[in-house]
Amino acid sequence: MPRSLLTDFELMILLAILRVGDExxxxxxxxxxxxxxxxxxxxxxxxxxxxxxEGNGLISSRIGNPTPxxxxxxxxxxxxxxxxxxxxxxxQQALVALWRDVPQLKERHT
Amino acid sequence: xxxxxxxCLASALLERFVPDSDPLLGDLIEDFERRPxxxxxWWQVLTAIVAARWSLDRREEIRPLRLVELQPVxxxxxxxQRCLRFxxxxxxxxxLSGVGGLGLAALTFLVTIVxxxxxxxxxxxxxxxxxxxxxxxxxxxxxxEALPTIRPDSLxxx
Numbered sequence: 001m002p003r004s005l006l007t008d009f010e011l012m013i014l015l016a017i018l019r020v021g022d023e024x025x026x027x028x029x030x031x032x033x034x035x036x037x038x039x040x041x042x043x044x045x046x047x048x049x050x051x052x053x054e055g056n057g058l059i060s061s062r063i064g065n066p067t068p069x070x071x072x073x074x075x076x077x078x079x080x081x082x083x084x085x086x087x088x089x090x091x092q093q094a095l096v097a098l099w100r101d102v103p104q105l106k107e108r109h110t
Numbered sequence: 111x112x113x114x115x116x117x118c119l120a121s122a123l124l125e126r127f128v129p130d131s132d133p134l135l136g137d138l139i140e141d142f143e144r145r146p147x148x149x150x151x152w153w154q155v156l157t158a159i160v161a162a163r164w165s166l167d168r169r170e171e172i173r174p175l176r177l178v179e180l181q182p183v184x185x186x187x188x189x190x191q192r193c194l195r196f197x198x199x200x201x202x203x204x205x206l207s208g209v210g211g212l213g214l215a216a217l218t219f220l221v222t223i224v225x226x227x228x229x230x231x232x233x234x235x236x237x238x239x240x241x242x243x244x245x246x247x248x249x250x251x252x253x254x255e256a257l258p259t260i261r262p263d264s265l266x267x268x
Contacts, residue, residue: 025137030141042153042157042158042161043137043138043141044134044154044162045161047158047161048161048165052165067136069139069140069143070139070140071116071136073133074132074133075133075136076133
């Protein structure tokens with residue numbers, strides 16, 4: 001059976017792309033995760049995960065125009081596919097279900 | 111004030127070892143403008159190479175014990191491409207070409223400076239190796255077999 005749930009890193013990347021929007025590319029995704037989750041990520045690892053997600057049909061990508069500030073290199077923009085949104089939702093539901101009714105994680109009201 | 115450039119060797123290595131690395135390299139260059147640290151750039155490049163190679167190996171792995179329907183649809187094509195990829199290696203595209211020649215030149219220079227007498231040992235070894243080789247060939251060489259000769263008398267008798 002193919003894997004439908006995401007790893008924490010893949011989930012973070014997927015959510016970062018959704019948060020950034022249509023113009024999500026490597027640097028912005030890394031900055032979004034750093035700013036929101038406080039986790040500094042390696043761009044190479046992020047691209048490996050992005051390739052994996054694209055291979056599974058959870059995201060799609062397109063190549064933009066080369067820009068001089070990037071040494072004439074083009075940007076690769078990422079978009080989350082409907083299947084990716086569904087995978088993120090499935091993962092969220094699975095995590096919330098696991099979270100629920102765990103005594104050690106219940107908030108203590110004094 | 112001039113802006114620091116991203117390390118060229120690191121960029122070349124990334125392009126050599128990571129397939130379709132153009133957007134990643136662009137991202138690294140863009141981020142390098144923000145934090146111009148060569149150590150940071152090198153660290154990013156090395157981890158990117160490791161991550162890409164690992165990811166590539168896992169992606170191209172074909173597991174024969176899996177059920178057929180769980181194989182990727184292009185498994186055979188990928189397998190074929192992989193074989194072709196390892197067969198055809200363009201060494202001229204390598205950023206490390208010339209390192210061997212440079213290394214040999216550096217070694218020669220170093221030996222000449224540090225211990226020039228070593229060259230006599232190298233020369234003597236070469237001559238001795240040559241003599242031994244010739245000796246071995248001479249010992250194992252078979253003498254040419256005598257070809258049958260036709261005498262004019264025998265022709266006349268026929």
